[in-house]
Amino acid sequence: MQEIRWHGRGGQGAFTVARLLGQAVSLYEDKYAMAFPSFGPERRGAPVLSFTRIDEDVIRDRSDVVECDYAVVLDETLFGPAVKKGLKENATVVINSVKDADAFPIEGCTVVTVDATSLALKVLGRAITNVPMLGALIAASGIADLESACKAIDTQLSERVREKNKELLKLTCDAVKERMGK
Amino acid sequence: MSGEKQFISGDEAVALAVKQAKPHVIAAYPITPQTIVVERLADYVEEGELESKYMYVESEHSALSALFGASGVGARTFTATSSQGLLYMAECLHFTSGGRYPIVMMNANRSLALPWSIFGDQRDSLSQRDAGWIQLYVENVQEAYDSIFHAYRIAEDPRVMTPVMVNLDGFILTHTYELLETLPQEQADAFIPYADYANCIKFDEENPMNIAITGGPLLNMEFRFQQQRAMNDALKVIEETDKAFGELTGRTYGGGLVEAYRCEDAEVVLLSLGSLCGTIHVVVDEYRKAGKKVGLLKLRSFRPFPVDKVAEALSGARAVGVVEKDISFGYEGAVYSEVNSALIKKGLCPLTRNYVGGLGGRNFSKEDICGMFDDLLEGAPADSVQFVNLRGDIDYGNEC
Structure with missing residues (x-):
């Protein structure tokens, strides 16, 4: 089972993207997935977590995610103890930042950065970084196909923003691949 | 279709x-x-x-x-x-x-x-x-x-x-x-x-x-x-x-009243209700792989209470743990009382223990479930009611 933890702020779409990934792999790739938010009151701007679990078999475990394979940080101001803890050995952490990965040292983990905010401003005209960070995660992990992520966007996001988000997803995915020499 | x-x-x-x-x-x-x-x-x-x-x-x-x-x-x-x-x-x-x-x-x-x-x-x-x-x-x-x-x-x-x-x-x-x-x-x-x-x-x-x-x-x-x-x-x-x-x-739920998982030859069974059964299911599989005879009994219908089905599924167990997100203050978890009553009615007397947890949203981890199985496999705690995952860093006052 692979466990992904999303770090965002209330209103940045961290749960929407956890769901997009879950839908992509379970409806379009014959895998099983579970997506859930950090439970509790919803507050705009407050640090929030969300989770996606992915497996080849039915997922029955309903306990909290303790250690994850991937952490995705939508907002670099959230980088700190909450991001550094609860990572499996050799976990990958994908961070939205203009800085290089060296700026975010985490022992035993691979850190990948991408300036998703600039890409989002360029394509969407708004600094909404959940979908581009899904693209970045896909590039760094191969956890889902871009095509199935696009199908999830087609059913989950409003028609008005679908095409631009798909464009942004691919753009960010390519940017990260290039950076990682893939 | x-x-x-x-x-x-x-x-x-x-x-x-x-x-x-x-x-x-x-x-x-x-x-x-x-x-x-x-x-x-x-x-x-x-x-x-x-x-x-x-x-x-x-x-x-x-x-x-x-x-x-x-x-x-x-x-x-x-x-x-x-x-x-x-x-x-x-x-x-x-x-x-x-x-x-x-x-x-x-x-x-x-x-x-x-x-x-x-x-x-x-x-x-x-x-x-x-x-x-x-x-x-x-x-x-x-x-x-x-x-x-x-x-x-x-x-x-x-x-x-x-x-x-x-x-x-x-x-x-x-x-x-x-x-x-x-x-x-x-x-x-x-x-x-x-x-x-x-x-x-x-x-x-x-x-x-x-x-x-x-x-x-x-x-x-x-x-x-x-x-x-x-x-x-x-x-x-x-x-x-x-x-x-x-x-x-093609979808059934154990016959509607209870869903027994690997209970047939189980020495120890945990009974629970709701979503926690999924996590217990995973631990049962892990323990079975290690050769430990454990099972899960999911109670789907609490009222009416399926006395026969519960007793039947638990009839071979030497120890039964009832795991519930509930406590009736001054006694024990409500489900635990019901299960004990059903067992006695059917002349069964396995060791039983009550694991109360998950109150106010507290997590039940797989390790928590392992702890219950281990308890019951190796001899159970003296007190029949156990609060699972209680914090050790709180001053509970003089009485505790």
């Missing part, structure tokens, strides 16, 4: 099933973590996808009172609530079960104040044990969806005519998205055809009569006797319903 697949939350799945069940009247008051159910239903009605009278009421007491009246004229009805809302309905729970109104309710299991908490445990519904409602507990989103169809079929069966409460763990099920296979509408219609209560007593302009009446010492017990008989008959109807649904969809 199979349905379509969706990636959907427990709340959304319940709303979708209710839409397909086509209740004539919905009355509900929003409360976390049930809110999404009533929001979606309001949307369905507003957008014309569901032809239903949606009553916006000022409280849960009013919601169930409204359905009491609607069901009284033979309408199919639905409501949903949680926690304080369920308690606020308490008076009407008895009215509607006593009047034998086949109302279906979804309850999002949530803690009770004080301390105030919106997080999940099962103290709300378990505290309403004696309200005369059938209580089902579900493990995952698919079962939540399917159980709404079960609920209407059970509630409206002429042998039962008793309201049904379908319980979903707050947040853990209500807010978790997973894969769901829907029931094609034709199959839904065929599984729960609406039958006007032709042979039942109801408010009817053509045939005016007084119902929901006073019952003094001369008649009251006879009503209660019939209520008890209907509840006992419901055991059979719940089983028939699971079987019929299985024939239609």
Whole structure:
């Protein structure tokens, strides 16, 4: 089972993207997935977590995610103890930042950065970084196909923003691949 | 014929099933973590996808009172609530079960104040044990969806005519998205055809009569006797319903009353209800791989209580742990008492222990479950009631 933890702020779409990934792999790739938010009151701007679990078999475990394979940080101001803890050995952490990965040292983990905010401003005209960070995660992990992520966007996001988000997803995915020499 | 697949939350799945069940009247008051159910239903009605009278009421007491009246004229009805809302309905729970109104309710299991908490445990519904409602507990989103169809079929069966409460763990099920296979509408219609209560007593302009009446010492017990008989008959109807649904969809829930997993040769069994059964299931598989004989018994129907099925599944176990998100202060968890009573009735006396946890949304980890199995495999703790995962860094005062 692979466990992904999303770090965002209330209103940045961290749960929407956890769901997009879950839908992509379970409806379009014959895998099983579970997506859930950090439970509790919803507050705009407050640090929030969300989770996606992915497996080849039915997922029955309903306990909290303790250690994850991937952490995705939508907002670099959230980088700190909450991001550094609860990572499996050799976990990958994908961070939205203009800085290089060296700026975010985490022992035993691979850190990948991408300036998703600039890409989002360029394509969407708004600094909404959940979908581009899904693209970045896909590039760094191969956890889902871009095509199935696009199908999830087609059913989950409003028609008005679908095409631009798909464009942004691919753009960010390519940017990260290039950076990682893939 | 199979349905379509969706990636959907427990709340959304319940709303979708209710839409397909086509209740004539919905009355509900929003409360976390049930809110999404009533929001979606309001949307369905507003957008014309569901032809239903949606009553916006000022409280849960009013919601169930409204359905009491609607069901009284033979309408199919639905409501949903949680926690304080369920308690606020308490008076009407008895009215509607006593009047034998086949109302279906979804309850999002949530803690009770004080301390105030919106997080999940099962103290709300378990505290309403004696309200005369059938209580089902579900493990995952698919079962939540399917159980709404079960609920209407059970509630409206002429042998039962008793309201049904379908319980979903707050947040853990209500807010978790997973894969769901829907029931094609034709199959839904065929599984729960609406039958006007032709042979039942109801408010009817053509045939005016007084119902929901006073019952003094001369008649009251006879009503209660019939209520008890209907509840006992419901055991059979719940089983028939699971079987019929299985024939239609291929999905069954252990026969409807309990779901036993690897209990046949198990030395130690953990019994639980709701979503926690999934986590226990995973640990059972891990322990079996290591050669340890453990099993899981999922209690799906808490009322009526399936004494025979519970005893049958536990008959080979030398130790039984009852894991519940509930405590009846001054004694033990409500489910634990029920299980012990069932065992004694059947002449079984395995060692039993009560693991109380998950209160106010506290996590149950796989390690917690391992700890319970290890306890029971190696000799159990002295105290019958164990608080799982209690913090050690709190000053509990002199008495502790």
